[in-house]
Amino acid sequence: MNIETTLKEAMAIDGALGVALVDYDSGMALGVLGGGPGLDLELAAAGNTEVVRAKQRTLASLNMRDSIEDILITLGEQYHLIRPLTGANGTLFLYLALDRGRSNLALARHNLKRLEADLDV
Template sequence: MPGIDECLLEAMRLPGARSAAVVDWVSGLALGVAGDPPGGDYEATACETAELARMVAEYRSLGPLSAAGPPTGTTPTAPDPTAQHAGTAPAVEDIITTNSDSYHLLRFVTGALDGTLFLHLWLGRDEGNLALARIRLAEMAGRMVL
């Protein structure tokens, strides 16, 4: 079972990989990094991607289709952002953000630190293969141990 460093090295071997990180989406702390981060700052990149991951993980509207919504005739409430996240791995598997020259792929790691970690892979659009990256990050997330 690979640890953080082994997973990051494996991620960096993917075609088009520019950087990879393991981030705690609750604190915004990068637990491990490899490559050159967007903007040149690992801490800022970790905080910014954690904000996106936190938003997706906390809102029910982005959860599974089988999740029961609020009762008919009631107004849905926003989640409490100060609530404890222990044992609350997000229902979302990954997040993909695209821009003109690259992809950002965030893959949630279940089971590690109560499901509050994700892998962030930054891929060059011309060299990268988004489908392959999704498959490989899913495999890495399933095997990673801390």
């Protein structure tokens, strides 16, 4: 599945407000969909790059031989899910912002995992 299709399918997740595919080496978004005045996805992509890098540095400092499955940031009205991609897409992550009142967090995590498996970059 290509980037555009992946982003469209992510926006079909209940409660989705916006989604981005981000390269955390550069902080650049390879694709965004959704967002709006209260959610600047380009800015969020750059900021979440720092979150992923910080967590990776922490894992390395602790000599943990493990990988990040996903990172959840819980806000009063939103969930922000960050899912680093594995394999050949190892410097990318999917970022999904959800309306907390209209989403099912467990189902959203499951759907992002499925989308990751089908993504071909």
